Amino acid sequence: MKILISGAGIAGPALAFWLRRAGFEPTVVELAEAPRPGGQTVDVRGIAREVVERMVLMPAVLDRRMHERGLAYVRADGRRTAAMPADFLDGAGPVAEIEILRGDLSKILLDATSTGVEYLYGDSITQLDQDDTGVQVTFRSGAERRFDLVVGADGVHSRVRSLAFGPEAQYVEHLGGYGSFFTVKTPEPLDGWMKIHSAPGGRWVGLRPDHDPQYAKALLSFRSPLLPRLKQAEQKDLLTKTFAGVGWHAPYLLDALHDADDFYFDTTSRVVVPEWSRGRIVLLGDAGYCGSPLAGHGTALSLVGAYVLAGELAAYDGDHARAFPAYQRELQPYVEQRMELPPGGVKMAMPMTALGIRLRDASTRLMMSRPFRPLLAKLAATQPDAITLKSPATTNRG
Template sequence: MTKTVLISGGGIAGPALAYWLRRQGFTPTIVELAPSPRPGGQTVDIRGTSKVVAERMGLMPAIKRAQLHERGLAYVRADGRTAAEMSVELLDGAGAIADIEILRGDLAGILHDATSNDIEYLYGDSIAALDQDATGVDVTFTSGTQLRFDLVVGADGVHSRVRKLAFGPEEDFVHHLGGYTSFFTVESPEPLNHWMKIYSAPGGRWVGLRPDHDERYAKALLSFRSPLLNYDRHDVDALKALLVRRFTGLGWHTGHILAALPDADDFYFDSTSRVVVPDWSRGRVVLVGDAGYCGSPLAGHGTALSLVGAYVLAGELAAADGDHVRAFPSYQAEMQAYVDQRMELPPGGIKMAMPMTALGIRFRDASTRLMTSRLLAPALARMAAAVPDRIELKDCSVQWRDPVGVTAEETE
């Protein structure tokens, strides 16, 4: 039986889920608040099991064409000298920088291109209300449109509207880890030579630059430690002013970055938070990706969890012939160990990554140099290789067929 599925969120998890659902004979629709696909954004990575999903989607050629060939992460001092560095090769792509890094907007664009021909996108709209019963979900959109769907999926990120409507208030599921992060594009003040560079200042502050496709530009990063702040995340001017107050007077390229801040048209700001939802479904509503499980930027793996979660959710719905009562618990059971693993924070968490004192910064840099030394680096690489993703994807290429009878295997 064909099932209609409304997916809230047109970023990564939403289109990936729609891709797989469409191949199984479902009729997915994506609603996205933005007026059109959003380009740019921060750099994300594809690693481990998510590479397998991307390969089964036939997207790896496009991803490799769009990827940023980053060489690694370097901590720098106020005068620009390197204090410590970790190359991609050191951990075979399992470290802070993966072997496949790509701008979030580029990956979203690839997923959009793979789905836009046969999946309806409702741009510039969002869900205002959900009313579910035994046979479906009545959805009221902010535009005033009212439609009915068999199932609804929240793939709308950390601040999920679907989760708020169907599960409860955000504060029940989003846990602040003690920091805030912003990204935006600037003219590059120096050749980065494909390295991500981070300058740490006392007070738990990071000033970073990350390569862009065009070497004339870079993605700027301003992050700081702080208890919860009371702010309007839609008031961009106020958030930019907050950053100016926090970072004025610091060294390295901070002045250059702050000077570009007022005119940044791709500005992003958010808290460093984890999303923990004990049960990912409520009746006919289910969550995927950051809306249901997010370890924060400190943990990473958000894109991987989105791609893998979309694949598993679609697979369980297909295996259950669309019966959400069976499919949703099976989806969580398949994903839970992997989610738990990839939501783990690195040793020391935000305190180690963003020290409050000059002594703490020197200790972190010295620890990094020790871990990347000839003595310890090989052992570290072996340890990373010995911890595979805690999930084994089902190979559904034989049983999964789209409406015209083409298998996933035949299109790759």
């Protein structure tokens, strides 16, 4: 049974892994010309950790594990105003128990699927026509092929979703911000700390540790209403205008972003799709459910979603009419739980005024103070994941 997956980020290769193991024939088509290395640190916690264990990829993940010491807010002159150490809330705080660079995790998943999975880079789906027996797929390259099923794992701006489910505006809610990530030579030693400088106007300048202490993962985020889709050169111009006059390392990063080969820029958006499948076509990961980087569980949802989708396809021996609804039934409570935004959303995280920034720093210091810590830890204790994993996917195909 041939299954086409659009997108080789996190969800796509994770699904290919389990499908191949269950005896299906996965093909992955990726718009980029080569694996996309970018992204900041993402976390593998809770049930997602269990999925990585079952893939027997935990040694590889631990090998590339980041050891961040925490998050520190700094002023324009670099002086620290507030900090949250990594052990805050026993690893349930902003810096989690197992942190890994998104690019490293993606590479681990791609390496684990380098045999038995067909990867088509530098191409994209342009048309999907499904009938009772399969899906006729037209590619941008002009190729036409037939698959039994098609999976959209192509992120927030999913092409599969817009072709099979309707325009993006129906499903993607802009939360009022944009974020950009890229790698730079670090302008200062970070000593394991993620550092954020907030400037009035809801602007964030950040640096996060890389494996190589000479480098850092840079972050430029700002509040903004939804803008028309921009080309990469326009995105860089917009950042230059938006961060003009901001202190700390902003001028350095605005200069460095022109040389970055892993520049990434996107809206801060939530994706809600009421029904994740249309006939033989189904959505996975950010394409179907995404709480935005503010909610912070995108990687976990993709890893767990891939496991459940492959598991149901295997259990129903490829019968999508039964497997796709079962996938949604099983995963939905967990998705809803992990898409919840932190209180105050973008407004709280990215204050508009100097006073707002001072209040955020003061409340962070208060939360971190000795009398408050235990109380807060109790309040914020992570709820158990709203899903139990079934046994790994198997069919008589494999």
